[in-house]
Amino acid sequence: MENSINTERHEYDVVVIGAGGAGLRAAIEARQQGKRTAIVCKSLFGKAHTVMAEGGAAAAMGNVNPDDNWMVHFRDTMRGGKFLNNWRMAELHAKEAPDRVWELEAWGALFDRTKDGKISQRNFGGHEYPRLAHVGDRTGLEMIRTLQQRVVALQQEDYETHGDYEAYIKVFAECTVTRLLKDGDAISGAFGYWRETGNFILFDAPAIVLATGGIGKSYVVTSNSWEYTGDGHALALLAGANLINMEFIQFHPTGMVWPPSVRGILVTESVRGDGGVLRNSEGKRFMFDYVPDVFKDKYATSEEEGDRWYTDQANNRRPPELLPRDEVARAINAEVKAGRGSPQGGVFLDVSTRLPAEEIKKRLPSMHHQFKELADVDITAEPMQVGPTCHYIMGGVEVDADTGAAAVPGLFAAGEVSGGMHGSNRLGGNSLSDLLVFGRRAGAGAAAYVDGLAARPKVADDAVEAAREEAIAPLGRSGENPYEVHHELQRTMNDLVGIIRKPGEVAEALQVVEKLKERVALVGAAGSRVYNPGWHLAIDLRNMVLVSECVARAALLREESRGGHTRDDFPGMNPEWRRKLLVCSTEGGSAVRVEEKIQPRMRDDLISLFEREELSKYLTDEEMTEFDGIAKS
Amino acid sequence: MSYKAKFKVWRGEGGEGRLEDFTVEVNEGEVVLDIIHRLQATQAPDLAVRWNCKAGKCGSCSMEINGKPRLGCMTRMSTFEEDETITVTPMRTFPVIKDLVTDVSYNYQKAREVPSFTPPADVRPGEFRMKQVDVERSQEFRKCIECFMCNNICHVIRDHEENKPAFSGPRFLMRIAELDMHPYDVADRQETAQEEHGLGYCNITKCCTEVCPEHIKITDNALIPMKERVVDRKYDPLVWLGNKIFKRTS
Ligand SMILES: Cc1cc2nc3c(=O)[nH]c(=O)nc-3n(C[C@H](O)[C@H](O)[C@H](O)COP(=O)(O)OP(=O)(O)OC[C@H]3O[C@@H](n4cnc5c(N)ncnc54)[C@H](O)[C@@H]3O)c2cc1C
Ligand code: SF4
Ligand code: SF4
Ligand code: FES
Numbered sequence: 001m002e003n004s005i006n007t008e009r010h011e012y013d014v015v016v017i018g019a020g021g022a023g024l025r026a027a028i029e030a031r032q033q034g035k036r037t038a039i040v041c042k043s044l045f046g047k048a049h050t051v052m053a054e055g056g057a058a059a060a061m062g063n064v065n066p067d068d069n070w071m072v073h074f075r076d077t078m079r080g081g082k083f084l085n086n087w088r089m090a091e092l093h094a095k096e097a098p099d100r101v102w103e104l105e106a107w108g109a110l111f112d113r114t115k116d117g118k119i120s121q122r123n124f125g126g127h128e129y130p131r132l133a134h135v136g137d138r139t140g141l142e143m144i145r146t147l148q149q150r151v152v153a154l155q156q157e158d159y160e161t162h163g164d165y166e167a168y169i170k171v172f173a174e175c176t177v178t179r180l181l182k183d184g185d186a187i188s189g190a191f192g193y194w195r196e197t198g199n200f201i202l203f204d205a206p207a208i209v210l211a212t213g214g215i216g217k218s219y220v221v222t223s224n225s226w227e228y229t230g231d232g233h234a235l236a237l238l239a240g241a242n243l244i245n246m247e248f249i250q251f252h253p254t255g256m257v258w259p260p261s262v263r264g265i266l267v268t269e270s271v272r273g274d275g276g277v278l279r280n281s282e283g284k285r286f287m288f289d290y291v292p293d294v295f296k297d298k299y300a301t302s303e304e305e306g307d308r309w310y311t312d313q314a315n316n317r318r319p320p321e322l323l324p325r326d327e328v329a330r331a332i333n334a335e336v337k338a339g340r341g342s343p344q345g346g347v348f349l350d351v352s353t354r355l356p357a358e359e360i361k362k363r364l365p366s367m368h369h370q371f372k373e374l375a376d377v378d379i380t381a382e383p384m385q386v387g388p389t390c391h392y393i394m395g396g397v398e399v400d401a402d403t404g405a406a407a408v409p410g411l412f413a414a415g416e417v418s419g420g421m422h423g424s425n426r427l428g429g430n431s432l433s434d435l436l437v438f439g440r441r442a443g444a445g446a447a448a449y450v451d452g453l454a455a456r457p458k459v460a461d462d463a464v465e466a467a468r469e470e471a472i473a474p475l476g477r478s479g480e481n482p483y484e485v486h487h488e489l490q491r492t493m494n495d496l497v498g499i500i501r502k503p504g505e506v507a508e509a510l511q512v513v514e515k516l517k518e519r520v521a522l523v524g525a526a527g528s529r530v531y532n533p534g535w536h537l538a539i540d541l542r543n544m545v546l547v548s549e550c551v552a553r554a555a556l557l558r559e560e561s562r563g564g565h566t567r568d569d570f571p572g573m574n575p576e577w578r579r580k581l582l583v584c585s586t587e588g589g590s591a592v593r594v595e596e597k598i599q600p601r602m603r604d605d606l607i608s609l610f611e612r613e614e615l616s617k618y619l620t621d622e623e624m625t626e627f628d629g630i631a632k633s
Numbered sequence: 634m635s636y637k638a639k640f641k642v643w644r645g646e647g648g649e650g651r652l653e654d655f656t657v658e659v660n661e662g663e664v665v666l667d668i669i670h671r672l673q674a675t676q677a678p679d680l681a682v683r684w685n686c687k688a689g690k691c692g693s694c695s696m697e698i699n700g701k702p703r704l705g706c707m708t709r710m711s712t713f714e715e716d717e718t719i720t721v722t723p724m725r726t727f728p729v730i731k732d733l734v735t736d737v738s739y740n741y742q743k744a745r746e747v748p749s750f751t752p753p754a755d756v757r758p759g760e761f762r763m764k765q766v767d768v769e770r771s772q773e774f775r776k777c778i779e780c781f782m783c784n785n786i787c788h789v790i791r792d793h794e795e796n797k798p799a800f801s802g803p804r805f806l807m808r809i810a811e812l813d814m815h816p817y818d819v820a821d822r823q824e825t826a827q828e829e830h831g832l833g834y835c836n837i838t839k840c841c842t843e844v845c846p847e848h849i850k851i852t853d854n855a856l857i858p859m860k861e862r863v864v865d866r867k868y869d870p871l872v873w874l875g876n877k878i879f880k881r882t883s
Contacts, residue, residue, distance in 0.1 A: 044683070045741060046779055047691045102758035108750030108815070110768045110775060117762035135772065141690065142775060153749035165745060196730055225685040259662020265688050370688055373707050375662070483674040527679025530646050531731040534678030 007464060009202045012038045014446045015190055017177050017232065018211030020048035021140075021435030022415025022442070024147035025100075026209045026404075029443025031154055031169040035450060038203060039151070040172045040192065042227050046148045049213050049225060049416075050435065053140025054268035054366065056122055056132030057436070058429035059097035063118040065313070068129040070094040071609050077430060078610075079294075080126040080324045081394075081423020082562045083578055083618040084245070087602045088401035089421040093430070093437050100436035101133050107153070109146040111135055123273040124428045126324040129313075132429040137268050137366045143432060175201060177231070178539055179467040180208060180239040180411070183457035187239070187410030191467040195536065198529020200468055204459050207446040209404070210236055210397060210413040211439065217540075218548045219390035219498075220490040223255055223266040229540040230547035232417035236397045237546060237592075241406040243584040244419040244597075246395035246547075247554035248564035250426055251499045253328035255389025257346035262374050264389040267349065267367060269428045271384075272321045274363050275310055276351035278332070279383070280340035286347075287320035290331035294617045295323060326425045326563050329388040333499050336387065346387035352380055388499060392431065394422045394564055395554070398583065403449075404442030410449060410457065414442035424563025474538035479524035482538040489516055489544060497552050502568045506556045513549050517590075520545055542589075549592045550584040557582055557594055575620040604630045634661040636715050640668065643722040644680070646731040652720065653677075659710050665721065666694050666705035669733070681732040689846055692778030695785065696733050697722045702782035702844045724785040725792075740781050743801040747808050747830070751820040767816045774811035774855055776847045777804065783841035783851060789834045800831035803841035803851050810855035813862075827863045832856070 014030040016023045019041035030037040041048060060073040073094035078085050101119065105111065111133050112120040121130040135142040155165040162168075177192035190203045212232025216224025233243055254267040272278075280286045291299045299320045300306035306319030321328070332347050342348050351360055357380035361368050364379070371377040371384060396419035397406050404412040415435045422430060474482070489512075496509035520542060525535035560574035561567050581597045607615070607627060616624055638659045641652040657671055666684055673680050685691040687706045694705040699720050713719055727735035752761075784790065784802035801809075809830060813822035826832040837860075839852045849855075 043685055043691075043693065044737065047685050047693050049685070051691045051778075052686045052688070099758065102761075105761050106752060106756075106758040108812075110763075110772050110815070113763055113765040113768060117764055135775070138690070138776065141778065145775065145777075149749060152745055155745060156749060196734075225687070225691075227685065260660065261663045261667045262687065366690065373689065373709070374664070481674075481678065483678070525678065528646075531681035531734050532679040533673055533681060 007200045007202045007468070009204060010038065012036050012203060012205040013450045014038070014207045014209065014443070015040060015203045015205040016209040016211060016443070017190065017235075018048065018213060018415070018417070019045060019171065019173070020050035020211060020213055020415060021143055021147065021432060022417075022439040023048070023209070023211030024144070024151060025436050025439030026211055026412075026414055026443035026446070027169060028147065028150055028154065029440045030209075030447050033444060033447035035447045037169045038172060038205070039169070040175050040177055040190070040203070042176050042195070043174065045171050045173045046144060048144060049227060050140045050144045050432070052225070052266070053143070053432055054137040054266065055124060055270045055273070056134030056139045056429050057097070057101055057143065057432035058124070058127060058131045058427065059101045059133055059433050060094060060129075060131060061098045061101065061119060061121065061133070063114050064121045064130040068131060072128055073097070073131065074606070075609055076127050077427060078423070080427035080430070081425050082573065083423065084562060084599070085423030086401055086420030087606055089438070091606060092401060092441070093421060093434055096437045097433040100433065100440065104143065104146050104436070107146050107150045109142055111142070122270060123318075123322065125269055125272070125322045125328070126427040127429065132273075134270070136362075137270050137364050139432065172201070176536065176539070177235065178471050179463075180235050181459050181463050181467070182239060182408070183460065185240075185409055186457045187408060188457035189459045191464060193471055196531055198532065198535070200471065202459065202464060206453055206457055207410050207412065207450050209442045209446050210411070210417050211415045211442075212417045214393045214416045215544070215547045215551075216390050216393075218489060218493045218544045218551070220494040221255065221264040221388075222390040223252060223264055224390070230543045231540065232413065233396060233550070234543035234546045236406060236408075236411065236413065236417075237550075237584065237586050238589050239408050239411060240585075241408045241411055242398040243395060243550055244398045244581045245424070246393070246419075246550040246584055247558050247582060248394035248424045249390060249551065250325055250392040250394060250564045251329040251388040252391035253325055253332050253388055254349055254386035255391075256375065257342075257385050257387045258344040258375060265370070265374070266389065266391065267384060267386050268364070269325070271349060271351050271364060271367060274351070275354040276321070276349055277319070277354065278321050278328070279348045279350060280335045281342060282340060285321075286335055286340070287323065287328065287331060290327060290334075291320050291323065292327060295327075299323065324425055324427065326566075329499060330566060332386075332388055342385040344385045346385040348383040349386045350383035352382055357381070390494075392416065392426055394424060394426055395419045395550070400445075402441065403445030404438055405445055405449070412442040412446045412449075414438040424565060471539060474523055474525045475529065475535055477522065477524035479522040480519060482523040482525060482534055482541055485516060485519050485523055485541055486537060486544070488512070489541075489548060493548055493551070497548075497555055500566050500568055501555050503556060506552050509552045510549070510556070513545060513552060516545050546586070546589060546592070550594075553592055553594045554582040554584060573618070575618060575623070578618055579620065579623070601626075635659060638668065638710070638713075638715065639718040640672070641718060641720040642669070642672070642680070642732070644677075644732050645729065648729075650729065652722075663710045664706055665698055665703070665708040665710065665719070668710065669705060669721070681730070681734045683734055690778060692780030692846075695724055695780045695782050697724060702785050704780060704846050707846060724781070726785045726790055727781075737781055739797060740779070740784060740802070740804065743805045744808070746801065747805055747812070748820055748825070750812060750815065750818055752817045753819050756817065761817060763816045770814045770854070771811045773849055774807050776849055777807070778847060779804070780846060782844045782846070786840045786844045788838065788840065789831075796831070796834065800834050803835070803856065806830055806832055806835065806859070807849070807851050807855040810859045813859065823859065823863050823866055826859055832859060832863065835860075
């Protein structure tokens with residue numbers, strides 16, 4: 001019989017969970033530092049969510065506008081996140097992103113070019129200058145393929161020297177991790193199953209990098225795939241790490257709204273970056289009515305000025321369609337609620353009257369293809385209909401900015417599963433660059449941690465046995481269908497903890513989640529262990545429910561509106577809340593605890609990059625007095 | 634708007650299987666993958682299928698629909714008659730793991746056999762300068778989402794297991810062409826394409842191009858030009874050198 005003794009077992013220095021941009025970059029780094037590295041992922045190699053990213057990777061290379069530099073990028077990122085960001089992460093990100101993009105080019109990436117042969121950069125919401133390195137609207141594909149091919153290149157090197165492609169870096173594809181294992185306080189390994197066979201697998205490793213992406217599958221309308229069940233968030237919590245900023249969820253303003261089966265699928269922001277405009281059923285470019293005070297002097301006040309900006313950015317302000325995503329999503333939501341929506345319940349996004357058909361096909365080929373094939377709409381001839389969709393979670397594992405280390409020794413996190421970098425709202429294009437910058441840092445952090453270990457932590461047999469029993473349990477039960485439980489969770493989160501949050505509704509959601517926990521413990525999966533999606537979902541439900549509880553609890557506590565968290569009863573930002581993070585943790589996974597924590601103060605040289613007037617919109621009087629002190633000295 | 638459609642879906646594991654009949658609801662705007670998901674949620678919870686993006690971007694949901702390789706997520710139900718029985722089977726060229734899921738490791742193995750991008754040793758990151766026109770050819774091939782349907786349809790290996798060791802399939806022959814046309818790649822690609830990856834097996838039937846969901850002109854733009862150059866080189870190695878020198882126009 002299979003038991004903890006005869007479970008398939010592998011020893012590594014570093015195990016990276018996730019093969020998206022963050023995971024691959026982390027694994028490449030760990031291997032380059034001489035560590036034996038495993039990459040584990042739920043899908044096939046090269047299919048992670050990163051593949052779907054469209055618009056580009058933000059990096060202040062200054063190829064299109066030489067005035068761009070890391071300081072401008074840093075400021076834009078902090079503004080986009082409404083100053084809640086971990087400033088150290090925002091700083092490292094802005095400084096290192098160009099090197100990370102150039103490195104991809106040296107590994108074979110072929111970005112679109114400027115006239116003088118450099119990497120071209122495009123405009124995106126919230127970025128002051130054209131800043132996104134891109135390949136048409138399939139940048140994520142280019143990035144993941146390049147990293148995948150870099151892994152292969154390293155394997156070829158290892159084959160040359162050791163006669164074995166997998167001597168130092170191996171991919172475990174279609175393999176899902178269900179538990180992290182510890183020896184005392186420190187990480188000792190990870191436990192999971194092969195999707196293909198249903199057999200269990202054990203990784204014995206002192207360092208684990210989580211790079212598992214997001215949580216969107218807790219919502220009905222989402223741009224995210226089945227993989228986004230918050231596994232990494234839950235694994236970290238259950239291992240004793242903290243999550244921060246879980247109340248901040250980015251609803252991307254433009255998801256498809258029709259046909260119903262593709263509702264939520266993303267329409268890239270590049271459509272607007274390249275000139276597309278939003279209109280309501282009255283034909284009005286309504287975004288002009290929704291420019292918030294903090295951004296008033298940065299956005300055009302007339303259509304003419306906004307249109308001129310595309311060709312002359314020095315003398316005009318950008319059109320309000322390019323406001324940060326949270327603003328645009330709320331505006332669309334408000335227009336639809338006011339009865340000025342499109343026939344299919346969204347608003348109109350039109351690029352057909354703005355660019356020649358050939359240009360649209362060239363700049364937005366995959367959008368053209370997507371609408372043609374899925375909705376029978378030719379975007380070169382007619383407007384699209386779009387509405388908000390759950391897209392990205394700003395919250396995640398609390399980590400050390402420089403090394404990606406979580407509170408648990410041996411545990412690291414990077415990419416969407418980590419928290420802090422984006423504050424309350426992420427700018428488009430800042431994720432792909434985040435993956436590269438912090439993927440590399442977490443890989444290096446894990447390698448250094450392994451070097452510094454006096455003794456290798458041991459995997460405890462009883463923990464393996466417990467993980468095995470937990471994973472196999474749904475197969476033995478004749479309980480409820482996991483798909484039904486999942487659907488109820490999705491509806492609940494979508495309806496009660498969505499874009500606009502009312503305390504009564506969020507509290508109701510928490511009650512539902514409480515009941516769902518009991519049902520999750522009883523779900524049953526029919527069929528065998530071989531590639532059984534019902535069983536896999538039954539296992540994922542534990543994670544989705546736990547993470548949903550974090551989102552709802554934090555949303556109920558934060559009594560203000562900021563970025564990806566909008567409270568109906570507290571419509572404004574509150575400087576006191578800006579200083580506070582909400583930290584989620586759990587003991588044993590049965591209940592989530594949320595505590596307030598004061599943000600560290602921004603370094604003097606960084607805060608001095610901002611104008612006093614701007615800071616005064618975000619900071620408390622006390623913080624402003626401090627700032628005046630710095631300015632004087 | 635909704636109706637009941639008849640489906641035959643291949644089910645089985647461990648080398649055995651059969652077509653199973655289903656009657657299932659179809660709503661407006663749905664694609665074949667939606668119907669497979671409905672079957673999972675209502676009638677066959679353990680029905681195995683791969684997918685991720687549901688938007689034709691990840692290349693996971695390759696299957697054969699009425700015998701033709703298609704992406705399940707991009708095949709709209711409205712392309713079929715309501716009374717038509719739709720047959721869904723796994724890709725034929727690769728061993729079945731379960732139901733619609735096949736073992737595609739052949740492709741990853743072939744990918745590993747193609748030597749990686751090899752830039753000149755003296756160009757540092759940030760120093761690459763390439764004209765848009767010069768990268769466009771390789772960019773076309775980099776649109777590939779690795780659905781492996783071209784390798785699945787290619788007759789060289791579709792029913793010929795014995796050719797698999799010697800033939801990398803259109804996907805990876807195209808990868809070699811992509812590197813060959815990269816303005817900064819200095820490795821010799823053409824000879825290995827012929828000698829080690831089986832370019833000679835391809836008799837330009839264009840079936841691969843026809844199934845490519847990204848509409849990449851695999852045969853015309855990758856395979857044929859490479860064949861031509863291989864032939865040229867056999868007569869005159871200087872042609873190869875010349876090609877390399879003129880590739881970079883910047
Ligand atoms: C449609 C779309 C378009 C986007 N466009 C842009 C854009 O233009 N610019 C931008 O900056 N950002 C964009 N984003 C956001 C960005 O793509 C993601 O935030 C980013 O790719 C996440 O990368 P990651 O490396 O953190 O995780 P992912 O790429 O999602 O990878 C997660 C990995 O973890 C694995 N995994 C998860 N759970 C487990 C487990 N339990 N066991 C084993 N493996 C596991 C998965 O299999 C996967 O390999 C977009 C997102 C979407 C959905
Ligand atoms: S053109 Fe060549 S590679 Fe493509 S299907 Fe025909 S024989 Fe195979
Ligand atoms: S070339 Fe086309 S058919 Fe072949 S794997 Fe790539 S996307 Fe699929
Ligand atoms: S699910 Fe990604 S291509 Fe079909």
